[in-house]
Amino acid sequence: KNQVEQSPQSLIILEGKNCTLQCNYTVSPFSNLRWYKQDTGRGPVSLTIMTFSENTKSNGRYTATLDADTKQSSLHITASQLSDSASYICVVSRSPYGGSQGNLIFGKGTKLSVKP
Amino acid sequence: DAGVTQSPTHLIKTRGQHVTLRCSPISGHKSVSWYQQVLGQGPQFIFQYYEKEERGRGNFPDRFSARQFPNYSSELNVNALLLGDSALYLCASSLTGTSNQPQHFGDGTRLSIL
Numbered sequence: 001k002n003q004v005e006q007s008p009q010s011l012i013i014l015e016g017k018n019c020t021l022q023c024n025y026t027v028s029p030f031s032n033l034r035w036y037k038q039d040t041g042r043g044p045v046s047l048t049i050m051t052f053s054e055n056t057k058s059n060g061r062y063t064a065t066l067d068a069d070t071k072q073s074s075l076h077i078t079a080s081q082l083s084d085s086a087s088y089i090c091v092v093s094r095s096p097y098g099g100s101q102g103n104l105i106f107g108k109g110t111k112l113s114v115k116p
Numbered sequence: 117d118a119g120v121t122q123s124p125t126h127l128i129k130t131r132g133q134h135v136t137l138r139c140s141p142i143s144g145h146k147s148v149s150w151y152q153q154v155l156g157q158g159p160q161f162i163f164q165y166y167e168k169e170e171r172g173r174g175n176f177p178d179r180f181s182a183r184q185f186p187n188y189s190s191e192l193n194v195n196a197l198l199l200g201d202s203a204l205y206l207c208a209s210s211l212t213g214t215s216n217q218p219q220h221f222g223d224g225t226r227l228s229i230l
Contacts (some may be wrong), residue, residue, distance in 0.1 A: 004158075031216050043120070043206055043221030044159070051216075089158055093215040102172035103215040106158035 002027045004092050004107035012113045017080055021110045023073040023090030031093040031103075035064050035075050038087045038109065047075070047088075077112075085114045118143070120209050120222035128228045129197050137192040137225045139207030145220070147171070147213025148190040150182055151206040153224070159206055165190055166213040194227075202229045 007022045025033070032051045036044035048057045048064040050073070057064050061078045077084055087109040095103040121140045129135055141148050147166040151159035161174035165184035184190045188209075194201055204226050208219040 034218075036221075041204075041223070041226070043208075043223045045221070046218055049218060091158075095215050102161050102164060102174060104161065104219075106160070108156070108158045 002092075002094055002105050004090055004105050006088075006090050006107040006110050008110060009108075010111040010113070012115060013080055015080060015082055015114050015116050019077050019080060019112065021075045021077075021088050021090075021112070023075070023107060025071050025073070025090075025092045025105070027071075027092040027094040027105050029094060030068060030071075031095050033064075033066055033073050034091040034093070035062070035073075036089040036091060038089055040086070044089055080114045082114050082116060085112060087111050120207055120220050122205075122207050122222040122225050124225060125223070126226045126228075128230060130230050131197055131199060133197050134193065134195045135197060135227060137194075137205050137207075137227075139190045139192070139209075139222060141188050141190075141207075141209030142220055145209035145211055146188055147210045147217075148184055148188065149208045149210075149213070149219065150190070150192045151208065152176070152201075153204040153206055155203075162192070164213060171213055197229050199229050202227060 004025045035047040038044040050066045063076045066073045089109040090107040149164040150162040153159045163182040164172040168184045179195045182192045204224040206224045208221045210217040
């Protein structure tokens with residue numbers, strides 16, 4: 001079954017600290033993996049997209065890693081800020097040949113709270 | 117340039133009513149997808165349209181329908197509303213709609229069923 005599992009479900013950290021969010025998937029065939037940030041009451045915003053051949057991609061203080069062999073990804077946030085408080089959603093695309101957006105498998109997200 | 121815009125932002129309906137949600141994609145984007153997001157869960161795929169044709173459909177009942185207009189905007193219709201339809205409905209657009217294309221989401225319509 002095509003699934004995307006994220007951990008932890010929720011996380012509380014102090015401002016300025018680093019944190020790492022995990023994503024494990026069983027999606028096949030694999031096309032790409034995306035991380036989105038979703039502020040409360042807003043739509044998801046793309047942070048990174050990685051294909052099979054990419055194992056690291058950065059976007060400012062956000063760094064995503066991908067291990068396609070173990071089917072694991074992580075999102076590392078450096079020097080957290082209050083504005084990083086949001087849900088972070090991992091999405092895996094299961095078709096390497098294009099196909100519809102119905103081939104995107106969404107995780108349930110990790111809710112991050114950054115406290116002053 | 118404007119991003120994906122959705123209307124209305126909030127809506128309150130009662131059971132049995134119907135609702136129409138609207139979405140305008142980013143200029144130049146020809147594909148629109150609709151998602152339902154229940155609190156605490158990831159988005160669930162409902163429909164995708166590309167060039168006014170349905171390209172994909174998720175596991176939702178026939179009470180859900182959608183269409184895309186010649187200007188690429190889209191409507192999502194839900195009939196005979198149930199309490200369980202309460203959710204954030206997201207619209208996303210992309211250039212050609214293939215699963216290797218980046219998607220851009222709107223801020224959604226928050227639908228509450230009483």
